[in-house]
Amino acid sequence: MVTALPFFVIFAVSWWSVAISPWLAVGLSLINAAFVIRLFVIQHDCGHGAFFESRFWNGWCGRLLGVLTLTPFDMWKQNHALHHATTGNLDHRGTGDIPTLTIAEYRARSLAARAGYRLLRSPLILFGVIAPFNFLIWNRVPPNPLNARRGEWKSALGTDAAILALLGSLYLLGGIPVLVFVYLPMMVLASIAGTWLFYVQHQFEETSWEQDREWTVQDAAFHGSSYYVLPPVLTWITANIGAHHIHHLASRIPFYRLPEVLRDHGEFREVGRITIRESFGCARLALWDETGRRLVSFREARKLPA
Numbered sequence: 001m002v003t004a005l006p007f008f009v010i011f012a013v014s015w016w017s018v019a020i021s022p023w024l025a026v027g028l029s030l031i032n033a034a035f036v037i038r039l040f041v042i043q044h045d046c047g048h049g050a051f052f053e054s055r056f057w058n059g060w061c062g063r064l065l066g067v068l069t070l071t072p073f074d075m076w077k078q079n080h081a082l083h084h085a086t087t088g089n090l091d092h093r094g095t096g097d098i099p100t101l102t103i104a105e106y107r108a109r110s111l112a113a114r115a116g117y118r119l120l121r122s123p124l125i126l127f128g129v130i131a132p133f134n135f136l137i138w139n140r141v142p143p144n145p146l147n148a149r150r151g152e153w154k155s156a157l158g159t160d161a162a163i164l165a166l167l168g169s170l171y172l173l174g175g176i177p178v179l180v181f182v183y184l185p186m187m188v189l190a191s192i193a194g195t196w197l198f199y200v201q202h203q204f205e206e207t208s209w210e211q212d213r214e215w216t217v218q219d220a221a222f223h224g225s226s227y228y229v230l231p232p233v234l235t236w237i238t239a240n241i242g243a244h245h246i247h248h249l250a251s252r253i254p255f256y257r258l259p260e261v262l263r264d265h266g267e268f269r270e271v272g273r274i275t276i277r278e279s280f281g282c283a284r285l286a287l288w289d290e291t292g293r294r295l296v297s298f299r300e301a302r303k304l305p306a
Contacts, residue, residue, distance in 0.1 A: 003042065007035035007068075014182045015174060025181040034237040036190035037197070040069045041239035041255055047077040050254040067162040070135045070187060074155035075142055084251060087202065088220035090288075091212035095143075098126075098203055102288045103301050118298065121286040131195035132188045200279045201226050201244040204272070205295050209288050221248030226272040228279065245272050 014028035045051040046062035059073075066073035083096030093100065099120060106114060119125055140160050142148035148156075170178050208224035210216075228242030235242060240258040246268055247253065253261065262268055274282070285295040289304065296304070 003035055003038045007032060007039065010035065011182065011186075014186075015178055018174070018177045018181055022177065022181045025177075026185050029182050029185040030189050032186045033189035033193065036069060036186060037194055038237055038239050039065050040071065040190070040194060041241050043069055043071065043073065044080070044241070045239075045254050047073065047080055048251040050252050063159070066159050067166060069190075070139055070163065072139060072152075072155040072159035075152045075159075076139075076155075078152065079143060084248060085217065087248065088208050088210060088224035089212055089215045090209050091215075098199055100203070100209070100286075100288055100295075102209075102290050103296070103304060104290065106287055106301070107306065118286075123283045126199075127192050127195055131191045134195070135187065135191040197228070197238060197241060200228055200274060200282055201241075203285055203295060204274055204279075204282050205285060206272070207295060209290075218249065221245060222271060224248075226274045227268065229273060229275050231276075243268070 010028055010032040014025045014032065017024040017028060042051060043062050043065035046058040046065070049055060049058050051061065052058045062073040062077070066076070079096050086092035086095055087097065090102070099117075101109075101117060106117065109117070120130070140156060142152035142156055167179065167183070170183060174182070202225060204226050206223075207226070208220055210220070222245055225245040225248045226242075227245055230238065230242050239255040241247065241255065243258040243262055246258055246261050282295075284297040284299075286298055287296055287301045288294075289296045289301070291304075
């Protein structure tokens, strides 16, 4: 209720304000994006079986929140588990992560493929285009539609039906203005901010990538996930997900217990530590330097020997 109640109140006030000023409605909608992010983290904890003790309540809470966050819960839960099982593994990339090439792989690609990768890793495209597209469009089907299991389709289509019913109700009751000025800005900003959070949690200079033979889930969690240090208000909005290294080490710890781990185990406060100011530099990182064992920018990669 601490999250859901403000979300619905702000949504209602934003709806009401459409008649006064569409720009006021948009402003309130953008504020409400913060609560969408927090609801997503709660859904995320449900996916790990961490928010409730009961598997039943984790499942149904996650499914209901998935309608609000545009994320089919059971489908996402399965793929997110693969992300935890493969993060930082160079031989198992491609599930729930940001596409990342090594310098050698990038240099071996054709000119057109390199241009495509540079476009993909452009912050404007990655956050401004791909992030909203993923949540608004791509989440409507399983990640691999042709090879998806029945359960993935059931999760995707069931969530899609509920979203369609929600949007249809908003349209019937409030018309296009409610969808354009109240609903859409909130979801677009939440998708961009949420993608940025996920990006910074793994795409930082001193992250960890290993070949499968040298990869361990513990090292990948501890050294391949960041501790994103945020001001208190942003820490609350993001439900402590900035302590991502702890989360990857022990995903059954609910978000509201993560501050206790940081308090009681000081070593976690120094590993993978990134401030907001430092995080902006992460946006330029794009290639894994296997020799220097760090993420580098395209400009830095050009200066390294072949």
